[in-house]
Amino acid sequence: MGFETFGKVSFTSETKAAAFVDYLAQGKVMGTRCKACGTAYFPPKMDCPSCPDSETEWVEITGPGKLIAYSTVHYGPAGFEDDAPYTIAVGEFGNGLHIFSRISKDIKVEEIKPGMKLKVVPIKLTGDRLSYEFQKA
Amino acid sequence: MDDVAIVGVGQSAFTRKSGVSIRELCFDAFKEAMTGLDLTNKDIDASITCSAPEYDKQRTPSGLISEYLELTPSPAFYIESVCSSSTTGLRVAYSLIKSGLHRVVAVIGFQKMSELSSRDSAERMGRGADIMWEAPFGISMPSGYAMFAQAHMAQFGTTVEQLARVRVKNASYGAKNPKATYRKEVTLEEVLTSAPVATPLKMFDACANADGASCIIVASADVAKKVSKIPIWIAGLGAATDTMSMSGRKSLTSLSCAKDAAAQAYKMAGVKPQDIDVAEVHDCFTISEILAYEDLGFAKPGEGARLVDEKQTYVDGKIPVNVDGGLLSKGHPVGATGGSQMRTIVRQLRGEATEAQVKNAEIGLVHNIGGVGQYGNVVILRR
Numbered sequence: 252m253g254f255e256t257f258g259k260v261s262f263t264s265e266t267k268a269a270a271f272v273d274y275l276a277q278g279k280v281m282g283t284r285c286k287a288c289g290t291a292y293f294p295p296k297m298d299c300p301s302c303p304d305s306e307t308e309w310v311e312i313t314g315p316g317k318l319i320a321y322s323t324v325h326y327g328p329a330g331f332e333d334d335a336p337y338t339i340a341v342g343e344f345g346n347g348l349h350i351f352s353r354i355s356k357d358i359k360v361e362e363i364k365p366g367m368k369l370k371v372v373p374i375k376l377t378g379d380r381l382s383y384e385f386q387k388a
Numbered sequence: 389m390d391d392v393a394i395v396g397v398g399q400s401a402f403t404r405k406s407g408v409s410i411r412e413l414c415f416d417a418f419k420e421a422m423t424g425l426d427l428t429n430k431d432i433d434a435s436i437t438c439s440a441p442e443y444d445k446q447r448t449p450s451g452l453i454s455e456y457l458e459l460t461p462s463p464a465f466y467i468e469s470v471c472s473s474s475t476t477g478l479r480v481a482y483s484l485i486k487s488g489l490h491r492v493v494a495v496i497g498f499q500k501m502s503e504l505s506s507r508d509s510a511e512r513m514g515r516g517a518d519i520m521w522e523a524p525f526g527i528s529m530p531s532g533y534a535m536f537a538q539a540h541m542a543q544f545g546t547t548v549e550q551l552a553r554v555r556v557k558n559a560s561y562g563a564k565n566p567k568a569t570y571r572k573e574v575t576l577e578e579v580l581t582s583a584p585v586a587t588p589l590k591m592f593d594a595c596a597n598a599d600g601a602s603c604i605i606v607a608s609a610d611v612a613k614k615v616s617k618i619p620i621w622i623a624g625l626g627a628a629t630d631t632m633s634m635s636g637r638k639s640l641t642s643l644s645c646a647k648d649a650a651a652q653a654y655k656m657a658g659v660k661p662q663d664i665d666v667a668e669v670h671d672c673f674t675i676s677e678i679l680a681y682e683d684l685g686f687a688k689p690g691e692g693a694r695l696v697d698e699k700q701t702y703v704d705g706k707i708p709v710n711v712d713g714g715l716l717s718k719g720h721p722v723g724a725t726g727g728s729q730m731r732t733i734v735r736q737l738r739g740e741a742t743e744a745q746v747k748n749a750e751i752g753l754v755h756n757i758g759g760v761g762q763y764g765n766v767v768i769l770r771r
Binding site: 254257258259260261262263266268293294319320321322323324325326327328329330331332334335337339340341347349350351352353360365382 | 507508510511513514515518519520521522523524525526527528530531534535536537538539542583584585586587588589633634635636637638640
């Protein structure tokens, strides 16, 4: 399985980070860490330009995080028309690591509050596609 | 710093649907820029064409525009940094002249947004985000800025009414600008009741896609003094970037690329925010103008909205901003926008902005942003 099954619409098929999708299938959301300098990356990055080196390891993202910013999209771009309204968000998951995702539709829009506790959870989308979303922690 | 000057500025009308080709749009801008100059197209020894290519049908448009304006065989370059393409083009023009390689450079920006449906444009704008990690979630340009608006409101108490006041101000000037797409005043009520696009932003908080072109003629000091009655000097330039990804941003209440670019431009020009007489800022959304007030140092962080509450950014206020209607009224033909902002400031500094002239304007500033704060350019001009 390659990266083309990631998300509602994927624009990338080949990447050194394709194992990210395999981890999603196993129920894990993973970031990476440079083995040489220890820098943590999310989204995952298989290369560290500071070293510069490509010796990285996968590290599971554990929560909880907190909500920093969000917006409910009412007008989705091509490919996302039927999804709207949906809420995109950035959450902070410790040591300055930020994650961009959607907030689960199980959380009512009026319940969404800045600073609320979140966890990041792998999900299955229609058509055997995989993604992750924020749920209440 | 009297090394490089702007001698000519022009733009086509910005419209929802121009009904003409990109070459003809560029000609309109070129014609206005050359008006009154003791220069012909034969004197232009390099051209820089600027657009965002994902919206274009023409591949490598610099060759086409250079041919149509009869600028061949002078070299033609192509520059893009999405919405800030034409001020990036200006930075390159400055460098070409300062290096001595060229003496007169035309910076031509264009975009014909009507060639795509609005949803297809939105899809391309979404791909202006990180296509691997963020576009698959359905991020759009409005929702990127909407997250800044939400975070700013949560942190500083900025309100939707304050955002709406930016549109009301800019529409009041757009109504007077014969080249603007929207030439109508709007009420606070109309802004607040417009359809939601990406909360908290509504339809009237957003600028519209448009067709249009702009042109800036840049020249070395010796040429500028000869060919132009009132050369406008490039006193300061700043350019910076921030991450493509929203998750990479350290702050969601400020655009660091704008702050960095502003610091460089102020330093180079030897001026401070309070020395600026008139400014054009990149108000692709109402929140963008509030962020600009703060990032440029016109207001302290979190206090930007007060400037518009107190009408300090109106033409007779402390720091007039977007008194040509801004992107919110003019519309946003991506590659042409920075050039149009430059045109407004040059006209202000020459005292030619009859629709809304700031009295005795001597120092002006342009703030032009690409993407959701990925690229930031700040230009300071002096009469």
